[in-house]
Amino acid sequence: MSARRGTVPVRGYAVTPWSRALIDVVEGRNTGDGGVPVVDSTRITKARRYFRDRHVHQLTIRPGTVTSSVQGSQLDPFEVIVSMRTVDTPTVVTLLSARDGVTEVMSLARGEQPRTLGELILPTESADVAGDCTCPDDSGRCIHVLSTMFEVAAEIDRSPTTLLTVMGTSLPELLDAIEDLSPTRPPAPAESGRTESEGTGSAEPAGTPPRVDFFGTGATAPSLPSPPRMSPLTDLDGTALRAALRASGIAPGDIAEAIDDLTDLYDRIIED
Numbered sequence: 001m002s003a004r005r006g007t008v009p010v011r012g013y014a015v016t017p018w019s020r021a022l023i024d025v026v027e028g029r030n031t032g033d034g035g036v037p038v039v040d041s042t043r044i045t046k047a048r049r050y051f052r053d054r055h056v057h058q059l060t061i062r063p064g065t066v067t068s069s070v071q072g073s074q075l076d077p078f079e080v081i082v083s084m085r086t087v088d089t090p091t092v093v094t095l096l097s098a099r100d101g102v103t104e105v106m107s108l109a110r111g112e113q114p115r116t117l118g119e120l121i122l123p124t125e126s127a128d129v130a131g132d133c134t135c136p137d138d139s140g141r142c143i144h145v146l147s148t149m150f151e152v153a154a155e156i157d158r159s160p161t162t163l164l165t166v167m168g169t170s171l172p173e174l175l176d177a178i179e180d181l182s183p184t185r186p187p188a189p190a191e192s193g194r195t196e197s198e199g200t201g202s203a204e205p206a207g208t209p210p211r212v213d214f215f216g217t218g219a220t221a222p223s224l225p226s227p228p229r230m231s232p233l234t235d236l237d238g239t240a241l242r243a244a245l246r247a248s249g250i251a252p253g254d255i256a257e258a259i260d261d262l263t264d265l266y267d268r269i270i271e272d
Helices: 002-006 017-027 041-052 089-098 104-110 115-121 143-158 161-166 171-184 238-247 252-271
Strands: 056-062 065-070 078-084 129-133
Touching: 017 115, 017 143, 017 161, 041 143, 041 252, 056 143, 056 161, 065 143, 078 143, 089 115, 089 171, 104 115, 104 171, 115 161, 129 143, 143 161, 161 171, 238 252
Parallel strands: none
Antiparallel strands: 056 065, 065 078, 078 129
């Protein structure tokens, strides 16, 4: 009974595609240098422990801005401000329409994280995320900024629309932009009676530009998507992992720290 009472559930973050992609940018893993993080592993490990031990308080997520108060090594907490390079909603919808992904927006209401929409709204480089903290570390990626972004990732795991807010848009704004975009599509003229049976070879009226479908049109196809970085420690069944650690002789109260150590070790392995 005492062992069960001392067991503390391990907190997770970046367990869904959108939040994992965001954290990869925050840590600098997608900067084109082979996935090596800009942030050193020691800071990441400390920030994970801050997240796990709930050192982040008063988390506030507004369009393009995240603020928090993080209890650190000093008596008074440190104040954190993270600024995001926001997206332009009409541009996102235009690009989404060009890739036949408008219907993805409605899947957000079902708690899904559609890939095409994510590729258009997620930050793509470390410079898109600017961190500021009242602690002495002025690197922009101190453990307080990192732990704050881990909390944001956990919120995105719970509610994908959180990413929209972080990036300066919202589901209603996307839907309004889609509605505004619809009238711009030119309808077929009523007086045109040409059909495929009349030898035009197309049901479209003369003068209508061909639709870009990337199949046999000679148009440049979009670049292949980059597969998300996989982490076995977040993809494994957490219950089975904790059971394996207990079977290896680790005390129940030390399991969370052991998982942190394993995650740190895995990061060092893939960096090399």
